[in-house]
Each structure stands twice: as structure tokens, then as C-alpha cells.
Amino acid sequence: MRAALRVYRAIVRIQPREFRRRFGASMEQHFRDGYVDAAAKGRGRSARFAARACIDALLNAPALRLAAMRDRLLWPDPIRSHHEKGKPDMWWQVLANDARYAFRTFRQNPVFAVMAVVALALGIGANTAIFTLVDGVLLRPLPYASPDRLVMIWSTNPREHRDQDVVSPLDFLDFKRASAFSSVGAAYSFVVGGIWTSGTGAEPITLTAATPALFETLGRQPAIGRLFTDGDFNKGVIISYDFWQKRLGGDPAVLGRVLNILYQPLTVVGVMPKDFIFPYRAMLGPSGFSRSLAVDAWVPLSFVDANAFNRATGTAPLLRGVRMLSVIARLKNGVAPEQARAEAQGIARQLADAQPDTNKGIGVAVVPLHEQAVGSARPALLLLLGGVGLVLLMACVNLANMLLARSASRQKELAIRAALGAGRGRLISQTLVESVLLACMGGVLALAFLRISLQSILALAPPELPRVSEVHANGTVLLFTAALSLLTGVVIGLLPALASSRTDVNSGLKQSTRSSTSGRGQRRVRSVLVIVEAALAVVLTIGAGLLVRSFVSLLSVDPGFQADRLLTMQLTLPPKYNAVEPRRAMYADLKSRLEGLPGVTGVGGTTRLPLGSTNLTSKIVVEGRSLAQAQWPEAEFRRSVFDYFATMGIPVRRGRAFTAQDGPNAPPVCVINEAMARQMFPGEDPVGKRIKFGTTDGPWSTIVGVIGDIRHSSLDAPPAPEVYVNYLSNPPSNPFIVVRTTGDPLAIVPAVRQQLAAIDKDISSNDVRLMSAVLSNSVAERRFILLLAASFGVLALVMAAVGVYGVMTLVVAERSTEMAIRLALGAEPSHVLMQMLRYGLVLAGGGVLIGIAVSAAMTSSIRSLLFGVRPIDPMTFAIVPGIVVAVALAACAGPAWRSMRVDPVRALRME
Amino acid sequence: MTRRPDPDVSGLLPLTPVVFEILLALGSGEQHGYAIMQDVAERTGGRIELHAGTLYRALSRLLDGGFIEELDERPAGAHDDQRRRYYRLTALGAAAARAEAERLEAQLSIARARRLFRRNP
Secondary structure, eight states, X not given: OHHHHHHHHHHHHTSOHHHHHHHHHHHHHHHHHHHHHHHHHOHHHHHHHHHHHHHHHHHHHXXXXXXXXXXXXXXXXXXXXXXOSSOOOOHHHHHHHHHHHHHHHHHHSHHHHHHHHHHHHHHHHHHHHHHHHHIIXXXXXXXXXXXXXXXXXXEEEGGGTEEEEOBOHHHHHHHHTOTTEEEEEEEESSOEEEEEEETTEEEEEEEXXXXXXXXXXXXXXXXXXXXXXXXXXTTEEEEOHHIIIIISTTOTTOTTOEEEETTEEEEEEEEOOTTOOOOOGGGSOTTOOOSOOSOOEEEEOEEEOGGGOOOOTTEEESOSSOOOEEEEEEEOTTOOHHHHHHHHHHHHHHHHHHOHHHHTTOEEEEEEHHHHHHGGGHHHHHHHHHHHHHHHHHHHHHHHXXXXXHHHHTHHHHHHHHHTTOXXXXXXXXXXXHHHHHHHHHHHHHHHTHHHHHHHHHHHXXXXXXXXXXXXOOHHHHHHHHHHHHHHHHHHHHHHHHHHHTOOHHHHHHOOSSOOOOOHHHHHHHHHHHHHXXXXXXXXXXXXXXXXXXXXXXXXXXXXXXXXXXEEEEEEOOGGGOSHHHHHHHHHHHHHHHHTSTTEEEEEEESSOTTTSOOOEEEEEETTOOOOGGGOOEEEEEEEEESHHHHHTOOEEEEOOOOTTOSTTSOOEEEEEHHHHHHHSTTSOOTTOEEEESSSSSOOEEEEEEEOOOOOSOTTSOOOOEEEEEGGGSOXXXXXXXXXXXXXXXXXXXXXXXXXXXXXXXXXXXXXXXXXXXXXXXXXXXXXXXXXXXXXXXXXXXXXXXXXXXXXXXXXXHTHHHHHHHHHTTOOHHHHHHHHHHHHXXXXXXXXXXXXXHHHHHGGGGGGGOOSSOSSOHXXXXXXXXXXXXXXXXXXXXXXXXXXXXOHHHHHHHO | XXXXXXXXXXXXXXXXXXXXXXXXXXXXXXXXXXXXXXXXXXXXXXXXXXXXXXXXXXXXXXXXXXXXXXXXXXXXXXXXOTTOOEEEEOHHHHHHHHHHHHXXXXXXXXXXHTTOSSSOO
């Protein structure tokens, strides 16, 4: 028994101290008694008793502690506390009482409460909306399995300043072998705008080609059906959920249905899930921009021998020199991106050594997929989040001021409460409960309107903003709103709570009910709040001002062509025009018909529309220069249709544009732009020089003209080298047509469609737009950011005005006695006015100076968002503070004017 | 002697089995802890074993609540054991036990009335 008792004693020692003190000895005695009795009945029984007693005691300790916690936090034990009379309230009962009291005060002063709740709802709501945007775009993981293990592989060309270039098929197959990856897949680095011939005619469809391994790499299975197998090439297609629902009407028999895509019958083998998106715009190469970002269908990508390559959709030639793939890889478990990068760079070096013709100087970049997809949006979104946070902060400052003023006028009531025994803690918590309640009500109101506010923001948001289609409210957003409401409530209430807890009972009880005086401490706090508010207003408005100037700068960039009164559309020719002759005939017909339309002053076309389409580059071989193939310079390759340059308003700087004589039987000619002339023919006259495209075979093409630079990929990107050939040698089957008119271009759209139908009803046209709309669309993302930032700036000014006005009113009210005395003693009213104005000016001025300093320190962080303006722009930094000071002065004016008109007699009598 | 009306213990019902058994055990007079355990074990046929932890946890609650009290005087003679502490019911404790017993009785008569027993138990 001694051993058992020793064990039991040890267990007794882990009981809570108080319990051990009271009952420890009894427990040991109890054990002894029981052990002896059990031993009398048999040896086995005593062991069993000891075991059960030990377990019971072991469990007793945590049971006691849990019970104590429950008593403290939740509700007291009814048996243990039965005798207690006048039990002290549980913490949640205290809170409930405070809340009831707070609601009573709100009912007494409903205007204040409603104003506060509305202001809070606006501030919290704006933050929630922006946070939802940030959450959807930046925080939520991509819709793939374990997306943090996915990376993109790019080729790099440091010499040509390309740090993300698309990958060639043979390079892709080499990277596939890297041991750092568990699977590697590839897709076209561009999306194809195709034609789906449905029962109702030709409709646009956006598709891309992807290796079967790509879906494996991404780790997603189709919602219905299956993924590609080897036999699906040229036969199968996987469609998106949206395409199935919206364009095929959710056909339940969709699997096995044959769709006529790009004039080829393809069988639907699978439908991807609703949330699946691939590729994101940033995953396409620089040549891959497409206005329509949602891919409707995927066809299998298959590699063919270079000789057999016929540019059919879904094929890629087994070449090293042709770059056309986006490559996605999944890291093996335990492999870090750096390891993968190192291995890939090793492979790139090997290739550069083994294939100097195509791969010399070509490196590799490995980028985490999430960063690739959304990284570009991060600076702007974080800026917006910061901006809206500052707006909420300003609202908090205003509300804190208001609550402070209210607590000053409730001195008497607080003094009574303190006299009745409310400790400092209770006074603080009562005030905090009030402010937290206001904030929570504001939060609830904000959530009620979240849908509407989100919809309006998303309506403004450009589709180019990555993942904008995936933005919606979810649990994270709710949590954020709750946390923000709580935090806001505490922040607003803290100062007033501390102020109210310092109630001097004596003076409070003596206070007259009408006037309210605040102590010196409160007045200082109020001044600080005004200074803070002015500073914040300056910071926000300077930020908005810089963005405004950037946007204006951007809009004033000369695109290089005349965008007004220009209509544009894209045509797709059906297969019957695959042969060159019918195509030439069709183009001739088109030219004469369009030029004959009334109001048309020019007709042209191209294979790549500026600011509205993808890019195609070609390597250039210049006569007389012997360079290795890997070092051939690149230029953007386009065809000019009809009078393209004249119609677009692109000036011809040297030489000439194309004429009708530059046909298939004439010697090949081309036209380059100034950027190409600068880059490849510095200091020389390029006219007359000869070049070849992408190969040393074939005839030389003579440069006959140099045109002005145009902006192609975006207004803020510098013009790239461009080379144009005339359309007659090989008219494009997917051209962009531009038509210049004297009147409104949209008015001739029906006539144009009529003419097209007259030529051939199977020719489809899409993307019929004004060129000015194309231009405006290219800056849609910036415009969106600017709109939001500018509204924050305006909000900031309004709130600063409201805050200053509120404070000044209070100051005037407080000092009315003092001013009445002065006026009665003969002071000039204008002096009193100036004194008030000076007071307000000093505060606002101080805040403005602080705001300037803070802005100067912070604006370099938004450098990436600015265009054509320095982070510390003198004009903005001079004008904005002026505006803020003017606003503050205006806000002071009213109260200051009133201060002048104080009637001394009445003021003194009331005291 | 007229009995004073019972204090209101209705808010405590139903009592947990352990608490009720302890009150019952003390209903026959003062007991010390181990005796309570023996009493309960006997009455329930070993079903409820009040080891020291469970027992004294419950006794602590009942003591604090005023349902039982510890004896200052010791019972006379042979029953006494210096090392042991004796407990007895207070008026409150008795009232609580009574109330629980009445509640159980009421349930029992309803069960009988609804013919849940084939024969009178």
C-alpha cells in the first residue's frame, strides 16, 4: 500500500492549492480507508481501487480548474453561490447594462446618434468595399490545387531588355525534364479570337491551346467529362462553365456535342468548373494581350515537326527559335523556388552553349504564379486601401471630437455617477461601450449596403484588373468588417473615455446646465485632433493630386495617330478565302465598297490595332551585317491594308507609304517606324536599305519609307520598332479595318455591315468600336484608380471642413463669456473675429505643414503609379496645402463671424 | 413545532446524481467523507463510486453554498475518529433534498399513471 499511497499523494499535489489545503488530508485518508477495505476483499480489488482512485484524482484537478474558469467567465455555479445575496453582475451583464444605458442616451439625442452612425457606416463601408477588392484580387489563392507550389517559367533576353519573354517549344521540352518540378505544362502565350459557327450564325469565341499536362499541373479536374488524352488532338475541346451555361444554354447533353470552331468540328470532352480561370492576363506574354479575357474553350496543344507546321490552331513547331508558349510548372514537395530557379538557369546555360544560334544570351526567369497573376495590381490596390483607411481615420478624428464635446457637456451626469460609486474603470467602459455600439451599428449598416457599394465599384473597375470577376464578399470580409468596427469604436471612444473618467466630482456637480467648459487638457486634445485632421487631409489630397496629374500627363501623350472620327472593327474570313486569289479579290471589292460610302474619307486596315490588340514580333536580318541568329534584333511585324497610314493619320517622315503598285509581282518592300530606324539604322537613312524577316532565305525586302512612332501596347510604354509590309502579297484573314468619316463614325456602321453582307454573308465582324473608345479603354485601369483616389481626396477635404467647423463652433461657444466681456469692455468686433480666425489658421497651418512633411516622405512609395510627374511635384505640393488652408479658413468663417456678433448682455446674463 | 416554509430551491432542480446521493447519505445523520462513499456505493449497488476527488469536489460546492456544514462537535464515543471530518445537512440542504425527492416522486406517479410499468414496481 505504501507505493500506491505515494503515487496518490503525488496526484493530490497537483490539485489546485486551495482545494488541496481544504481537502488534501481528507483525500489521503479516504484513499487509505478504501484501499484497506478493498484489500480485505481480495488483493486484486485493492489494486483496482487504487487505480480508480488515482484516475479520479487525476481528472479532478482539471475539472476544478475548468469549473473555476466557467464561474469567472460565464455564469456562477448555482449551488456554490446559492447563499450569495446581491451577487455582483457577470461581466456580460455589466456590458448589457451599459449598452441599455447607451441606447437611452442615443434616444435622447437622436440627431447625433444618426449622424455618427451614418458617418461610421460610410467610412467602414468604404473600407470594407476596398478590402473586398483587395481580398479577391490579392489575397485569395488562385483556383488551382496548392497554388503556392506553382511557378511560371519565362525566357529572358537581357540584351533586348526582355525580362519575361515567352518560351519556345523545344526549350519547353528541356525545362520539362528539370528535377525540381513534379509536372510542367504549357499553353499558347496568347489567346485566339476564333469563330464558333452555331445554328444562328458565326459567333466570337475565345480559345487557347494547352498541353494535357497543363491541367494536371494546375491540379483541377473538369466539373463534368474528362481532360484531354492523346487522341483528342484536332478532335476534342474542353469548354468553360460560363460558355456552357450562357452560350450553350446549360445543355445537359453537352458532352459529346460537336461544335464548329474555326471551321473545324470539335467534340466537347469536358466542362471546367465554374471557378476555373486560365490563363490570367499576366500569364500571357507581351504578345498575348486580348481585350476579352475570359477564355471560353481549350483545345489540346500538340507539337509537330517544324516542316509540318502549318500554323493551325493547336499546334506548335518543334523549334527553338520560335517563341510562343507560356509555361507553368509545379514544384516538387520540399523544393524551394530558388532551387528550381537555379536548376532552370543551369539548363538555360547549357542550351546557350549547345545551341548558340538560337539560345545565346537567353536566360530564364522563374516567377511564383500568384505573383505573376496579380503582382501588377498590388501597388495600386494597396494605395487605395491605405487611402480609404486614412479616410476612416479622419472620420474617427471627427467623431472623437464630437464625443469629447459631448462628454464635456455631460460633466454633471458623470459627476453624479462617480459620486454614486462608479469607479474610473466603469466610467471608461461605459463611454467605450457607447462608441463601440455606434461603430457596430455603423458596421451593420455598412454590410447592409455592401452589395450595392461593391457593385458600383466593380462596375467602374476595368476588366483588365486581374481577378476582378472573382471579387465577392465572403467570410473574410465579414470578419474584417467586425474587427474594423470594434477597432473604430475603441479608437473613437478612447479619448472621451479617458476624459470622462477624470471627472472632478466637485466641480462637475457645481456645473451649470447650460454652458459646458472643458478642462485645459481637453482643449489641447481638441487642438491636436484638428491638426491631425488637417495633416491627413493634406496627405490624401496630395496623393490624389499626383494621380490626377499623372492621368492628365498620360492622356496628353500623343498616340501617334488621329483617333477622332475613326471607326474600327475586326473581320474574320471563312475558309473559302484560304487561297490567296479569292482573298485579294474580296479585298478589292471591300475597298471600293467602303470607299464609296457617303461620309467616308479614308479606309485602311492592319493585322494589329494600336492599343487594342496583340503583338507579333519578327527577327530582322539587315543586309550587310553578319550577326548570330540569337543576336538578330526584333521588330513588331504588321501588315498595312489599303491606305492605312493616311487613314490613321500616321505621318510619313521619310520616303513613301505603300501604293497599289506594291503588289505580289513587284519587288518586296516594307515601311519601318522611327524607333526601328533609330535602333537598327542609327545615323543612317534607312530608305533603300534591305532586310529579311526571321530567316536568311528568301528575297530581300527594301525599306521604302519611315513613318512616325505610334503607341501600341499602351500610352505609357515607349514605342517599339515596327515594320510593315503591304497586304497585297498575303492579305490577312483576320484584319482590323479602320474607316475615317466626316461625321459620327457609328452612324455608318449599318451601312458597313450591309456592304460586308453584300460581299459575302459568311464574313463576320466583331469588336466594332470607335478608335477614341479604344484609346480611352487603354487607360481604364488608371482611370479607375484615379476615380477612387480623387473621391478620397474630396472626402478628405469635406471631412476636414466638417471637423474644423465643429471644433471652432465649440471654441466659440466656450469662449462666449470671455468674448462678451471683451466686447462689453470696448474691443473691436473685428479684433474678436481676427482672433478666432487666427486660432483656426494656426491649427490648420500646423497640420498642413506636418501633412506636407509626411507626404514628402511617403510619395516616393507610389512612384510606380505616377507618370510624367515627380513624387515631390512642386505644383501639387504648393496648390494642395493652399486648398486645405482655404477650406479650413472657410470652415472657421461661420463660427468666427458668430463670435463677433455675441450679444454681451445676454451672454453675461446666462452665466 | 411548525415547520418554516422551505427556502426556494426550485432553481436548483434537477440536482445532479452525485449531489443528491450525498444529500441522501447525510439525511440519516452526520457522516464523514468515506462513510458517505460507502453509503452511496451500498445503496446504488456499486454503480456510483464516490472517490475522493469527485466526493470532495461536490462537498466543497455544497459547503460553500450552505447546503451542508462541517461539524465542530464530534459525535460521541465509538463512532468518533479524530482524523476524520464530519458533515451534516443544513436546513437548506434538507430542503433541497426534499424538493428533489418530491420532483422524482411526481415523475414516478406520472410514469405509473401512463402505465409504463407492467406491474407495480
